[in-house]
Amino acid sequence: MPQADATGHFGPYGGRYVPETLMPAVLALEAAYREAAADPAFWGELEELGRTYVGRPTPLTEARRLTAFTGGARIFLKREDLCHTGAHKVNNTLGQVLLARRMGKRRVLAETGAGQHGVATATAAALFGLECTVYMGAEDIARQALNVYRMRLLGARVVAVESGSGTLKDATNEALRAWTADPDAFYVIGSVVGPHPYPTMVRDFQSVIGREVRTQALAATGRLPDLLVAAVGGGSNAAGLFSPFEGDDGVRMLGVEAAGEGVESGRHAASLSAGEPGVLHGALSYLLQTPDGQVRVAHSISAGLDYPGVGPEHAYWRDSGRVTYTVVRDDEALEAVAWLCRLEGILPALESAHAVYAAVRAARDMAPDETIVVSLSGRGDKDVETLRARGLGQQGGER
Amino acid sequence: MGEAHVRAPSAAGARRVEAAIRRRTARGERALVPFLTAGDPSEGESLERLRACADAGADVLEVGLPFSDPVADGPTLQAAAFRALAAGGGTETTFRLVSRLKAERPDLPVVLLTYLNPVLRPGLEAFMARAAGAGVDALLVPDLSLEESDPVRRAAHAAELGLLPFAAPTTGPGRLARLAEVAEGFVYCVARLGVTGANEEVAESAAAVVRGVRGVTDVPCAIGFGIGTPQAAAGAARLADAVIVGSALAAPAAGDGPPDARSIADLLGAMRRAMDERTRAGQEGS
Numbered sequence: 001m002p003q004a005d006a007t008g009h010f011g012p013y014g015g016r017y018v019p020e021t022l023m024p025a026v027l028a029l030e031a032a033y034r035e036a037a038a039d040p041a042f043w044g045e046l047e048e049l050g051r052t053y054v055g056r057p058t059p060l061t062e063a064r065r066l067t068a069f070t071g072g073a074r075i076f077l078k079r080e081d082l083c084h085t086g087a088h089k090v091n092n093t094l095g096q097v098l099l100a101r102r103m104g105k106r107r108v109l110a111e112t113g114a115g116q117h118g119v120a121t122a123t124a125a126a127l128f129g130l131e132c133t134v135y136m137g138a139e140d141i142a143r144q145a146l147n148v149y150r151m152r153l154l155g156a157r158v159v160a161v162e163s164g165s166g167t168l169k170d171a172t173n174e175a176l177r178a179w180t181a182d183p184d185a186f187y188v189i190g191s192v193v194g195p196h197p198y199p200t201m202v203r204d205f206q207s208v209i210g211r212e213v214r215t216q217a218l219a220a221t222g223r224l225p226d227l228l229v230a231a232v233g234g235g236s237n238a239a240g241l242f243s244p245f246e247g248d249d250g251v252r253m254l255g256v257e258a259a260g261e262g263v264e265s266g267r268h269a270a271s272l273s274a275g276e277p278g279v280l281h282g283a284l285s286y287l288l289q290t291p292d293g294q295v296r297v298a299h300s301i302s303a304g305l306d307y308p309g310v311g312p313e314h315a316y317w318r319d320s321g322r323v324t325y326t327v328v329r330d331d332e333a334l335e336a337v338a339w340l341c342r343l344e345g346i347l348p349a350l351e352s353a354h355a356v357y358a359a360v361r362a363a364r365d366m367a368p369d370e371t372i373v374v375s376l377s378g379r380g381d382k383d384v385e386t387l388r389a390r391g392l393g394q395q396g397g398e399r
Numbered sequence: 400m401g402e403a404h405v406r407a408p409s410a411a412g413a414r415r416v417e418a419a420i421r422r423r424t425a426r427g428e429r430a431l432v433p434f435l436t437a438g439d440p441s442e443g444e445s446l447e448r449l450r451a452c453a454d455a456g457a458d459v460l461e462v463g464l465p466f467s468d469p470v471a472d473g474p475t476l477q478a479a480a481f482r483a484l485a486a487g488g489g490t491e492t493t494f495r496l497v498s499r500l501k502a503e504r505p506d507l508p509v510v511l512l513t514y515l516n517p518v519l520r521p522g523l524e525a526f527m528a529r530a531a532g533a534g535v536d537a538l539l540v541p542d543l544s545l546e547e548s549d550p551v552r553r554a555a556h557a558a559e560l561g562l563l564p565f566a567a568p569t570t571g572p573g574r575l576a577r578l579a580e581v582a583e584g585f586v587y588c589v590a591r592l593g594v595t596g597a598n599e600e601v602a603e604s605a606a607a608v609v610r611g612v613r614g615v616t617d618v619p620c621a622i623g624f625g626i627g628t629p630q631a632a633a634g635a636a637r638l639a640d641a642v643i644v645g646s647a648l649a650a651p652a653a654g655d656g657p658p659d660a661r662s663i664a665d666l667l668g669a670m671r672r673a674m675d676e677r678t679r680a681g682q683e684g685s
Contacts, residue, residue: 007546017515017542019471021567024574124607163477169468176470183569267553279515279542280468292490293520295467 008196008283011319013312016195017279025183026282030197032103042111049094051209053127058209060216060373065343066360073226073366075359077376078213080237081173082325083346085376088209088237089120093188095205097124100186106183109130111175113140113168113233114303114351115147116378117190121386122156124188132156136204137177139166140303147382165297168233168307172281192343195282198309199239202361206240213373214244221264221371225311229254229359230375231351232325233269233305235314237377242323243313252324255314256358258300259327269298271310272318272325301386302350303331304378322395328354334390341393349378349385409583412536413561416584417457417510420641423645429636429674430458433667434512434645437462437480437496438488444659445483447493449500449502452648453507453662455667458583460500461539461602461643464493464513471514471541473596475646490517490526494533495510501534508536510563510584515543515551529664530560537561537584545577554579566612568604569591579615584614585641597627601634609638628674629666636674644670 008014008030018027036042041241050056059082063075069096080088093110100108108130112118118134125132135149138160141148151158159178164170172193172338179187192199192206211226216224228245230238230257245251260268271286278287280295288296288308298308317323333350336357340346348356352375366372380387387393433452438445452460465483469476482493497509503621513531518526518540530538537560543551548562551558555562564578567589580584588609590604602625609620622635623643635642648663 013549016544017547018544019589020544020565020574021569021592023544023546024569024571148507163474163481164467172484173468177473177594180471183592231498276520278519281470282542284519287516290489291520291521293517294484294489295516358664 004196004200008200010313012286013315014196014283016282017284018195018282019180020366021180022183025179026195032033033197033201036099036102042102046095046098054090054094055082056208057212057216058082058299060220062220063344066235066339067363069339069343070360070363071271072363072368073370073372074368075215075363076220077229078209078241078373079111079354080209080375080377080380081346084181085120085123086381087116087120087349088240089117089190090123091206091207091208091240092190092202092236093117093124093305094186096186097128097130100130103185103186103393107129107182108188109133109135109175109178109194110180110188110190111135111168111171111184112190113146113171114382115140115151116382117157119147119150120155121188122151122154124133125156126154133159133178134148135159135171135178137163137168137171138162140168141173143386144303144382148366150285153283156180158390168303169295169298176281177301177359180244180394191236192239193283193309194279194312199283199313201237202236203243203313206236207243209237209240209375210242213241217371217373224251225373226370227252227362227364227372229256229355229362229372230313230319231256231305231355231377233258233307233351235311237375239313241375246322253322254358254362255323255325256354257306257325257327258302258354259329261331262297263327267299268327269300269307271308273327279314285314285315286310286318294321301333302354304351305354306347311352326358328357332357337387344374346379348376349380350383352377384385407581409575410537410561411448411559413563413584414535416459416510417619418563419508420585423458424619424640427678429639429678430641431456431459431667431671431674432461432641432643433534433648434463434643435648436465436476437493438465438483438486439479439649440482440491441486442488442496446496446499447660449496449662450503450665451549451664453500453504455548456671457507457667458641459510461510461512462493462497463512464490464517465487466514466517466576471594471595473646475597475650476595479649492615494529497535498533508533510537510539511535512539512541515540518551523551524557527554527558527560531558537563539563539587541565545574563587565589566606572609573664575611575615582616582618585602585619585621586616587643588612588620588622590622590635590640595624595646598625598631599628601626601631606638607637629669632670633677636677642674
């Protein structure tokens with residue numbers, strides 16, 4: 001598996017850009033993770049939790065009607081939507097909470113956008129009896145009420161973040177501030193972002209997705225997939241799917257960013273496609289920003305992709321060309337939700353729908369004997385209010 | 400100072416900052432370092448407030464470049480940054496204000512507090528050249544760790560600007576030794592855990608931070624974070640060479656109305672008096 005260098009750099013990207021107050025906690029985390037990662041018992045416990053608690057391995061479902069509708073390559077769906085709590089996020093939170101317990105921590109902090117990572121953190125904290133506080137933007141609280149309630153049911157304290165745009169970026173700022181005030185707490189970051197070791201650690205915990213796909217694709221088709229597709233906000237499900245295939249030159253990879261209302265509109269979340277390198281939340285990576293280096297507010301219909309930054313390893317893959325990145329608009333993602341509901345009986349998360357749309361677009365240019373694996377990173381129950389407001393599912397309507 | 404640590408040559412700008420602090424400490428007094436966010440609430444009013452700080456006896460002035468994501472700041476300085484940005488503030492306004500102030504007070508050292516991204520975006524060399532041209536003497540970059548600081552320091556030094564280090568309550572002996580190797584101007588001693596914000600009294604943790612820094616370097620110590628009252632300023636003056644006051648100037652105590660040049664001058668004046676009484680009492684007592 002590819003690794004960042006000893007100081008957490010993927011080429012020029014990554015690193016550790018945090019206030020001095022936090023640096024000792026970041027270094028202690030790095031040492032603890034290095035030690036845990038070398039301990040087979042640590043991975044054994046995580047694997048057992050995956051099997052007995054999360055429901056792993058998650059299925060690889062062949063989307064036959066979607067493939068027929070598209071015409072072109074065979075499309076398979078990696079069903080992370082069937083994970084306990086409804087998304088891939090729990091793969092990471094269980095890993096980090098196991099590490100927190102190993103470090104003797106009693107309290108965990110987390111930021112959340114759509115609320116999926118918050119729910120997954122609250123879940124892992126409940127399972128291990130840790131105190132849990134989740135920071136969430138006020139705007140996101142308004143559009144993801146169901147997940148707010150779920151976190152509270154699970155015993156977490158949800159703190160509304162009013163400052164800035166009231167979304168994931170601001171929730172992350174506030175979680176970092178809270179960690180600065182309480183460096184003895186364990187900060188559970190939800191994506192492959194943040195200071196080293198988070199991008200590496202979160203990718204490692206999520207790489208179970210790609211490892212399973214490898215085995216399942218070989219079993220289903222007798223060979224590795226030709227193309228992997230995953231949505232990229234911070235980029236954890238994509239990094240988890242891609243990283244085990246990084247050395248397989250025949251496997252192409254496509255990361256899908258949210259184009260919102262269109263990249264040209266300026267209302268989007270396409271950091272890799274339309275941003276420039278910059279430092280936010282502890283790492284150097286691509287960033288939506290002004291010519292003066294002020295961070296721009298991102299936009300996506302999907303709260304989980306609504307983030308102006310991206311993980312540093314994706315920045316590295318973008319520059320090296322190992323992964324291709326494309327964009328999908330809000331309206332296209334909605335179209336993909338409708339396809340998957342009507343053709344496969346699966347309600348995908350809006351985040352995952354971006355990947356589905358891009359996969360369909362790619363499949364049309366591929367041969368019928370080629371295969372695509374799409375990361376269906378989460379289920380769409382959380383998005384039903386948004387879907388209803390956009391007119392999906394009306395009786396008699398085309399959608 | 401304890402065991403000798405090799406001290407790298409400091410930048411000319413950092414030496415001006417250090418000299419201004421030593422002019423105070425040589426008289427048995429302590430330096431006062433007010434912090435204001437540039438362009439808060441408007442460019443014109445901001446210049447008035449900067450002048451008020453200079454008139455009220457600032458030894459060094461710390462000027463903040465407003466940033467969209469100030470992770471080291473509490474609600475008061477976040478609000479100040481957002482007000483400045485909403486009024487059109489940013490890099491351009493900040494440098495214009497520094498340069499206007501320096502035209503009037505060429506001898507008052509100015510330390511620019513900025514998050515890293517506005518420094519990186521135009522390119523390190525270009526940013527440092529603009530900063531030096533405006534009259535900035537040194538930089539404080541709160542989200543730049545010691546580990547990542549070398550390229551920034553090289554660029555700052557090439558423009559004769561200092562890059563001042565932070566020490567925190569969590570900074571252990573190993574890191575203090577590394578900090579000592581690059582210390583210049585003053586060491587920003589973070590008085591307590593958490594983000595910026597005014598408190599009634601200086602935190603108890605401040606003494607240990609200063610003690611740690613004094614053990615490894617003879618570069619002056621400045622205490623910041625939570626210096627909200629004359630009483631807190633006096634407490635910090637007992638411990639360190641300089642006292643940094645930020646949040647209290649951006650939002651005075653409830654009921655006092657919005658801050659203006661006058662209320663800022665009043666608070667700094669009261670802090671100056673409390674610090675002088677306290678240091679005099681300390682000398683008589685010792």
